[in-house]
Amino acid sequence: xxxxxxxxxxxxAAVAAVTVAHAQMDNPQAGIEAYxxxxxxxxxxxxHEMAGEELWTTPAGPKNASLEQCDLGLGPGVVKxxxxxxxRYFADTDRVxxxxxxxxxxxxxxxxxxxxxxxxxxxxxPPKEEMNALVAYLSGQSRDVAVTVTPEHPKERAMYExxxxxxxxxxxxxxxxxxxxxxxEGTRIRMQDLPYIPGHExxxxxxxxxxxxxxxxxxxxxxxxxxNDCFRQQRFxxxxxxxxxxIALSTYIAANSNGAVMKTPGxxx
Amino acid sequence: xxxxxxxxxxxxxxxxxxxxxxxGPWGPGADDAAFAQMLxxxxxxxxxxxxxxxxxxxxxxxxSDPETVYAPESAARREEIEKVNLAxxxxxxxxxxLGDWKxxxxxxxxxxxxxxxxxxxxxxxxxCYNCHQISAEEISHGTIGPSLHNYGKLRGTDDAVxxxxxxxxxxxxxxxxxxxxxxAGHMGILSEEQMKHLMALLLDPRSPVNQ
Numbered sequence: 001x002x003x004x005x006x007x008x009x010x011x012x013a014a015v016a017a018v019t020v021a022h023a024q025m026d027n028p029q030a031g032i033e034a035y036x037x038x039x040x041x042x043x044x045x046x047x048h049e050m051a052g053e054e055l056w057t058t059p060a061g062p063k064n065a066s067l068e069q070c071d072l073g074l075g076p077g078v079v080k081x082x083x084x085x086x087x088r089y090f091a092d093t094d095r096v097x098x099x100x101x102x103x104x105x106x107x108x109x110x111x112x113x114x115x116x117x118x119x120x121x122x123x124x125x126p127p128k129e130e131m132n133a134l135v136a137y138l139s140g141q142s143r144d145v146a147v148t149v150t151p152e153h154p155k156e157r158a159m160y161e162x163x164x165x166x167x168x169x170x171x172x173x174x175x176x177x178x179x180x181x182x183x184x185e186g187t188r189i190r191m192q193d194l195p196y197i198p199g200h201e202x203x204x205x206x207x208x209x210x211x212x213x214x215x216x217x218x219x220x221x222x223x224x225x226x227x228n229d230c231f232r233q234q235r236f237x238x239x240x241x242x243x244x245x246x247i248a249l250s251t252y253i254a255a256n257s258n259g260a261v262m263k264t265p266g267x268x269x
Numbered sequence: 270x271x272x273x274x275x276x277x278x279x280x281x282x283x284x285x286x287x288x289x290x291x292x293g294p295w296g297p298g299a300d301d302a303a304f305a306q307m308l309x310x311x312x313x314x315x316x317x318x319x320x321x322x323x324x325x326x327x328x329x330x331x332x333s334d335p336e337t338v339y340a341p342e343s344a345a346r347r348e349e350i351e352k353v354n355l356a357x358x359x360x361x362x363x364x365x366x367l368g369d370w371k372x373x374x375x376x377x378x379x380x381x382x383x384x385x386x387x388x389x390x391x392x393x394x395x396x397c398y399n400c401h402q403i404s405a406e407e408i409s410h411g412t413i414g415p416s417l418h419n420y421g422k423l424r425g426t427d428d429a430v431x432x433x434x435x436x437x438x439x440x441x442x443x444x445x446x447x448x449x450x451x452x453a454g455h456m457g458i459l460s461e462e463q464m465k466h467l468m469a470l471l472l473d474p475r476s477p478v479n480q
Contacts, residue, residue, distance in 0.1 A: 158298020162307055165295045170329040172322040173383050173458060174396075174451040175442075177333065181413070189399050189411045235383045237322055238315040245311030 045136050045213035045265035048220040052137025055130055061111025070106035072099070072138070083135075083142035084262050087251045089153040096159040098250045099135055100224050101242035119241045123225050135211045135222045139264035146261055147207065149254040156251065159244075163252030166245055167197065172235040178249070181233075192269070203256035209266030216269050223250060294336040318385035328354060332447035339447075347446040355443035357455045358436050366431040366468050370478075373470030376463050377403055383458065393458050395467060400450065403470065404477040413449055421472040422479040434471060438464050 056067045056079075072082035073090070087098040093105055104115040121127035151160040170177040181189060182197040195202035211222045221229075227246050231239050239246050295304075314320045325333065328350050337343050379394020381387060398407060402416040424430045436443045439454030453459040459467070470476050 154298065157296065158303065161296040161299030162304060165299045165304055165333075166307070168333050168335050169325075170333045171325055172318075173456045175329055175332070175456075176451075179335065180449050183335075184413070187412045189413070190409045194413075232318075232384045232386065235318060235322065237312040237318045237320050238385055240311055240313055243311035244307045248307065 043213055043265065043267045044218075045140075045211075045220060045267060048133045048136035048213065049140045049265065050137075052133035052135070055134055056137060061107065061113040063110065063112035065110045065112075067103070067106050067110060067134075069110055070103070072102055079138055079141040081142055081145045083139045083264065084145040085148050087149065087156075087159065087247055087254060089156050094155075096153075096155050096247055096251060098223065098242070098247045099138060100131060100222060101247060103131065103134055103138075104242055123221075123228065124219070128225075132211065132220045132222050132225070136213075136220055136265045139211050139262070142262045143264055144261060146259055147204070147254060147257045149251070149258055151251065151255055159248045159251040160255050162244070163248035163250070166248055167252055174235050176234040176236075178230065178234070181230075197253055197256065200256055200258075200260070203253050204260035207253050207257040208260050208262050208264065209268070211264060212266035212268040214268050220265070221268075294334070315385040317383060317387060317389050328442055328446065350446040351443055354440045354446075354452070354455065355436065358439045358443055359454065359461070360432075360435065361461060361465060366435065366465065367473055368462060368465030368467075368469045370466070370469040370473045370476035372463075373466035373468070373476070374404065376459070376466055377470055378407075393463075395453060395459055395463070396451065397467070406477060417471060418478060420478055421474065421476070426472050426474070431468070431472065434468060435464070438467055 059066050069076045071077075071090075071092075072079065073085055073088050074080075074082050083099055086102065087096050089096050090102065090105075095101075097105065104118055107113040107118065108115050118127045118131060123132075151157045167178045168183075170180075174180075177183075178197065181187075181194050182202070184194075185196045185199070185202075187194050195205045197203050197206060206226075210226050211220065212226075213220050224241055224246055227249060228239055228241075231237075308323050312320060312323060331343075331346060331350055332338060338347075376395045377397035379392075380396045380399050381391060382393030397403060397417075398410045400411040400413040402410045402412075402418050403420075405418055420434075421430075433444075437450075438459075440452045441448040441450035442452055442455075451458060454461070454464055470478055473479070
């Protein structure tokens with residue numbers, strides 16, 4: 001765990017220079033294109049993937065066990081292609097879970113860790129750094145795999161419908177819902193293109209590219225973090241990490257993306 | 270925001286609310302009770318972003334159901350909602366419409382305020398450039414709303430234009446029930462003075478918007 005954190009810190013320092021260079025470009029879009037090209041054989045997310053793999057295989061927690069026997073839906077220990085099939089229903093918890101909520105289950109059952117510590121920590125604190133590294137690793141194990149999220153179990157269908165309903169749910173001082181910003185084709189906020197998430201193409205653009213390394217701040221963001229920041233911009237109260245609202249939205253976006261190919265972990269502005 | 274009394278759960282118990290909610294497109298498992306339960310267990314208040322923000326007013330309830338919002342049979346309801354919102358508009362106390370366009374430009378640029386990372390004492394921005402083109406010099410603008418470039422030049426500055434623009438900024442739902450634009454005055458996002466500055470940005474002939 002220590003090793004992993006040190007790795008992340010060293011690597012963040014290493015990319016700081018590049019990040020600054022990018023921030024100085026006047027055209028953000030051209031900036032990111034150039035940056036993408038330069039990084040074609042090395043998304044900095046790879047270092048997070050390596051840190052995540054180490055966290056996955058290293059015994060930890062009160063039970064001094066690794067996560068290698070974690071069942072992400074394809075059986076204990078199967079990581080290849082598992083992320084592309086999440087969120088899904090798990091009989092042992094009787095819940096629909098996304099990758100992050102499922103990881104919390106495994107950390108609790110296999111390692112004896114307290115999930116609350118991970119839930120309550122801020123996204124930049126060490127417990128969340130572990131989560132972000134783990135999702136970088138596990139999402140990488142689904143790179144080039146087609147998304148297969150087709151709600152069939154009644155709880156999966158309910159989660160999809162709840163996610164859809166939440167997507168259009170307006171509230172707060174600005175009357176915003178997800179649909180305010182992601183409910184029309186071809187709009188932007190300032191210079192940032194906004195995907196149309198009710199449609200396959202827009203949903204897939206988002207779903208298949210997160211978790212992602214963010215060039216603008218040198219951080220590795222999980223899908224939970226992405227959604228959290230959109231809720232912030234929406235002026236909503238904060239979604240609890242791995243809560244049903246976040247899993248419902250992920251189920252909605254993932255199912256709308258069904259069939260698209262995972263490019264995870266991604267790289268973003 | 271005192272008038273925002275309708276709890277989702279409570280609203281859905283009212284006869285009108287129930288009918289409206291049930292006509293929604295939500296499939297199996299996303300009934301009102303399940304949805305309210307999900308909201309209840311999934312959020313926590315943080316800073317200025319308190320949990321009561323999940324309590325919808327009647328405009329938000331109506332506008333959260335995309336299948337009924339623009340249905341022909343909802344026309345009367347849309348009109349009702351616009352009336353309620355128009356009635357909330359407070360006109361400038363001193364009868365003066367225009368402030369200083371330079372201040373207006375700053376307010377239009379700022380997207381600050383009302384997130385859980387914002388401080389309660391800080392001055393809110395208008396977020397206008399996030400959604401609109403306004404002055405031609407600012408190329409970093411959003412496209413959720415229409416261009417407001419040449420706004421005054423195109424419309425003139427008679428009293429009817431002043432009044433309509435004030436109403437739009439104060440309460441965007443006053444002429445469009447489910448506008449994607451926030452209700453800046455009604456929700457207490459901007460002060461009367463700030464809205465006058467924005468009026469000047471859009472309508473003062475000296476503003477770069479009208480050059």
